[in-house]
Amino acid sequence: MIAIGIIGSIFSDSLGELNKVILTETSKGVEFAISLAGVMALWMGIMNIAKDSGLIEKIGQKLNPIMKKLFPSVPKGHKAMSYIVMNIALNMLGAGNGATAFGLKAMNELQTLNNKKDTATDDMIMFLVINISSVQIIPFTMLKVRMDMGAKNPSEIIVTTLFATIVSTTIGIISCKLFQRRYK
Known part of the structure; x- marks a missing residue:
């Protein structure tokens, strides 16, 4: 896209405007990233305190x-489950950027339970689907x-976002369970 923009601006003689x-x-992007870093640091700190x-x-x-039905192969008390819970909690609070670190840790822990290291397990796929669709109670980033x-009213999207993400997560979980049964 950048290359197309540059080429287009050369042909339209607007390279200076570009x-x-x-x-x-880019300066606006950096300002936005820095402001989000504060929110992310806050939630990650709170979740680490909650974990400790x-x-x-x-x-x-x-x-x-509920978690045992969603992730039946994860043994009771395994580290993966606490990282999954932290990831889901942060995603629900709209701190998806902060949830990423816990999501990566959860996947690493799920990989320790995986016998076929080159293939994702059903639990890994389920976690990915829940992580991607993630129910948003408070969409802080948006x-x-x-x-x-x-x-004028930034919070007017909360109810519709909550509804949409509940629907997407429910459909994702049902789809995963149906495919898991079909391909076993």
């Missing part, structure tokens, strides 16, 4: 019946974007 746009928009205090373990125990863009 340079001006690149310089102004044992809160994640307690939440995991409460969610154990609220931040809407605030930065001057929306």
Whole structure:
């Protein structure tokens, strides 16, 4: 896309305008990334405190019946489950950027349970689907974007976002379970 833009600006004799746009928009991108880094650091810190205090373990125990149905191959008390819970919790709070680190740790732990190292397990696929669709209770990133863009009511998207992400996650889980049964 960048190459097409550069070539297009050369042919339309607007290379100077392209340079001006690149310089102004990249600085906006850096400002946005720095402001998101603060939110990400906050949530990752809170989740690490929750993990170290044992809160994640307690939440995991409460969610154990659901998590066991979603991830049947993960043994009770395995590290993968706590990382999965932390990832899902951060995604639900709209801190998807902060959830990434826990998602990577969860996948590494799930890989330790994998007998075929070159093939994803059903639990790995299920985690990926839940992670990608992720129910959003509070979509912080989108609220931040809407605030930065001057929306009159940035939070008006919360209900529709919650509904859409519940539907997408439900469909994703059902699809995974159906494909898991079909190809076993």
